Amino acid sequence: MMAEPVGNDGALVLLSGGQDSATCLAWALERFGRIETLGFEYGQRHRVELDCRASIRTGLGAIDGAWADRLGPDHTLALDALAQVSDTALTRDAEITLGANGLPNTFVPGRNLLFLTFAAALATRRGLRHIVGGMCETDYSGYPDCRDDTIKALQVALNLGMDARFVLHTPLMWIDKAQTWAMAERLGGAPLVTLIRDESHSCYLGDRTHRHAWGFGCGTCPACDLRRSGWERYRAGVSHA
Template sequence: MNAADSSALVVFSGGQDSTTCLAWALSHYERVETIGFWYGQRHAVEMECREPIRQGVARLSPLWASRLGPDRVIPLDVLGEVSVSALTADLLVASSRTDGLPATFVPGRNLVFLTFAAIAAFQRGLKRVVTGVCETDFSGYPDCRDDTIKALQTALNLGLNSRLVLETPLMWIDKAETWTLAEALGGDGLVELIVHETHTCYNGDRRTWQEWGFGCGQCDACRLRSAGWQRYSQARSWRVWD
């Protein structure tokens, strides 16, 4: 793989999944940049977590530090204006939509994010866009499905006359396996960084401490993260005893 091909842009929110994806990309590619999006999300505190996490990840490995490139944040406030969601409006996070989708579903969010990320990657000469979408342990968002990502990759490459690859390293693993992947990539240091620095809670709670990190413990994001941590911790304790 030549240097041009060994490059990636990570869609980086400051959460557990995107931080794991950042470590994954740094382990696989020689040049890695990050991109984030401000879209009027109620858990905007995640945006404040991004740079400390980037710095923390770089400190974990000299190789990672040498590979980590610049970051950029794209304002997409209009998405919050046209997509009514509990993540962008004063609605109950735990409620449901009339179409059966979670209230936290932001219509078109991943489609828009990945389109803008692909444009940025194309302009920067980066060959891959890495995203933490997952179809195994997720909140039921249709734009997280493998079929959606594959179809979007085809459309983007046709529209850009390019050969970009949308990488989804978490697509077929659950949250417990995501914790395990983080440990395999960066050891206890990465796991501790994810616990203490990342933000996943949809309610934006950075005051309530849980054993898996900060969060309300009630929203879908917290419940998935908590359940995954419990399964991961149990499996890890068995490994220690073995």
């Protein structure tokens, strides 16, 4: 059963077009009275994810009329400078490897810090206090800007620097990909699972020509591996244990 929204509180959801952010959008639609979404174009190799955002929003509205009523404007911001200052496999045509620092070269330094800072600035203008992101410490590649400590520290910094009372929500922080699929099922049943499987995009290479049981992607990059293994464990019922 859908929970009652938290009064008239509004939330801004970081919607990349991927599985995690689509699930977070459904999570927010269940909890807040009005929702706006924000995506970033930063020269990402898998820019096709941005093209998935509209169908995700439309599909969520079709699943639940109350969600459609709560879903407000969508925003996209260009952060081209991020690609200019980074040298990563997400912003360059480069092979995905492990760097000397122990992090995969898909890590874009400062990305989530910038995303949340710009989100807070937009939320200020739009009168939104809650900011929702899909950062996760459980199924991730060791990115330091996905850690819970990072998000908590940034919430403090944003509230001090903007003299605000923002709340940064990360509903996926302590769950894995199988549990993320299960969360989607709890929120919107089979229709939401199907929507996220078919319309969201995770593949780092931007491949939407190969269709798999778990969705579109190259099938070999780290993002596809995580999504596939999570789907298989979800379908096997592991996430319900």
